Amino acid sequence: MAMSTIYTCDTCGFEVDAWDDGNPYVQDSKGKRHYFYHPENEIDLMGKLREPIPLPTSNWEESEESEPFFGIHTGNAPDHLCRKCGKISQIDPEVDKMICKKCKSDEVTEVTSLAGLKCPKCSGHFDQGSEGGIS
Ligand SMILES: [Zn+2]
Ligand SMILES: [Zn+2]
Secondary structure (H helix, E strand, C coil), X not given: CCEEEXXXXXXXXXXXXXXXXXXXXEECCCCCEEECCCCCHHHHHHHHHHCCCCCCCCXXXXXXXXXXXXXXXXXXXXXXXXXXXXXXXXXXXXXXXXXXXXXXXXXXXXXXXXXXXXXXXXXXXXXXXXXXXXX
């Protein structure tokens, strides 16, 4: 179960929905990320991913020990708001550059920490957040 907090600009009403569990994902061997927003989808997703990934046949013994799911990376890329252009980017702080995917600005803030910050769309500021949805 995840909960969201909605931060609203006190001047223009711009809203950002912040989910407390971020965006967990599985990255396949081609580097494409598959996001899953609800834990029960994880099993389906892993099932889907397993097929197209070629298992290393020759060095299987060696790779099995260190990395049974060769080529698969899992992580979490929470939504980050660009404070220049207002676009949301999904950034995994452990592997990604902390920049906006649209304008390349490095003024990105994780959406769960927006309380009191300046709105990217006007000169107003975000409120302290109000309870959003539960999923
Ligand atoms: Zn605003
Ligand atoms: Zn931007």
